[in-house]
Amino acid sequence: MLHTFVALVEDKPGVLTRVASLFRRLNINIVSLTVGRTERTGVSRMTIVAESSPTAGHRIMASLYKLENVLEVDDVGQRSCVARELALIKVAANPKTRSHIFELVEVFRARIVDLAPESLMIEITGVESKIEGLIQVLNESGDRILEISRTGRMVMRRGQHTSRVLDAMRLPGVAEAGETDALATEDSNILMAGETGLL
Amino acid sequence: MLHTFVALVEDKPGVLTRVASLFRRLNINIVSLTVGRTERTGVSRMTIVAESSPTAGHRIMASLYKLENVLEVDDVGQRSCVARELALIKVAANPKTRSHIFELVEVFRARIVDLAPESLMIEITGVESKIEGLIQVLNESGDRILEISRTGRMVMRRGQHTSRVLDAMRLPGVAEAGETDALATEDSNILMAGETGLL
Incomplete structure (x- = not known):
């Protein structure tokens, strides 16, 4: 099964080596990987697609979090993105x-x-x-x-789901986020139909 | 100065670790990196943008060639692409x-x-x-x-320049390649003007 992770990492030498070595150690094959700059200086965003068992998601996420210079990890596998x-x-x-x-x-x-x-x-x-x-x-x-x-797959969640984005929007918290979520999903279905198809 | 390398690598576990470690060892910062599939099964293509001195290009290329599973390296820095x-x-x-x-x-x-x-x-x-x-x-x-x-920068040379592409086109060799080259550059300038500008 393919897992897709988005990781925010500090733009420091060695961070790519650490991430690549982690997957090597876990014996998980990286299918595609992109690293690029973000809206914050000094922070890079990686999208990693890896082939592993359906239950390995949590383990990979926990291992990524333990690495130096890794700020945030999101497993977008099951989410609307x-x-x-x-x-x-x-x-x-x-x-x-x-x-x-x-x-x-x-x-x-x-x-x-x-x-x-x-x-x-x-x-x-x-x-x-x-x-x-x-x-x-x-x-x-x-x-x-x-x-x-x-380039390999790059993903972003639909609507404003992540805590980081909610912070940036200065929304008070989870309750309101849940509300916005439901609306966002409904709204974006219109576009989804056109965008996830072949053309 | 920014160097851009295109590397064709075998799609084997550990190849990303080897490439990332190499840059770490040379103490060169990777600005962006993308890895994706190519026209050949089992072969991945990396575009690596690295920040280093203007003269370091040859050294990096030679070091990349020495790595296991690396098939071909191209320094596209000065080329029309x-x-x-x-x-x-x-x-x-x-x-x-x-x-x-x-x-x-x-x-x-x-x-x-x-x-x-x-x-x-x-x-x-x-x-x-x-x-x-x-x-x-x-x-x-x-x-x-x-x-x-x-995603970070991805590059491809204009026209048919690389030996691999010339092989795929079944062109006899360098002489004819040179000819095609000159024409290609002329032709593609029309598009270049529109494509390399801001919009």
Whole structure:
């Protein structure tokens, strides 16, 4: 089963080594990992997707919390969240075969970001299945994929769920958070339908 | 100075630990890192952005090559390439203040991917400066940013430059590659102007 963790860590040397070593020690394979800056200086945010047994979530979370420089950990597995991935795909295409790729790109709401005489580069964002959908269509229509680069999954909870965000919004506490939650989920279902599907 | 490396690695346990430890040993800070799947099963692609002296590029590349499970390394620092980053930004917004954020999102060619009564979530892709531009405008117009998640830089060379891609295209060799190169650069300048700017 795939687990997805969001960890806020201090931007100090060695923190990535510690996180990577932890998963190595637990003998859990990291499927994808992204590290980037956040809204706070000196704090980085990691999204880690790991393959392990369904019950391992709590153990991994507790182990992450015990590491130096780790500020906050969230297991978003079961929660309502937005998941996104960015991919760059280079496809062989000459002036004759280009137009049919242009059509595909439009259907998948992707973008052409580079064009060379013998190839072009597609940028696409979305859930994993959408990106895999485009790759499959390209393969099946006989286009030669030259290079693929993917960021791996990045997630953020819908609405204002985390204590950190509630603090930032200066909301008084859990009771009100629960209320906002229910509304948020209802509201965002409208968008969810369009965003979690293939297109 | 920021160095950007693309490394193709075998998808084996411990490879991330080895790469992270290497940078720790060299005492070089990793600014951002993404790991994701590629066009080949069993092979992952890392984009690593590291802060070090201008002359350290060769040393880092040689050290990466010496690691187990590392198949190929490319220092894209000086080369013509497409750089992209994905960011999710959660902003506090009620029904009254939403419309002005909708306008910003349109100008920056971003997308709204979630909407709750007190907040909304923006998805944006582009070069770092474009994403920082949006964050700055949001801050300056008094919107409260609740959460930011960024993937870090991902790069791919323009045209068909790498030996691996030339192999995939079954082009005979370096001479022809050089020719294609020159054309590719000319062609892609048209897109570059639009893509490397702020918007």
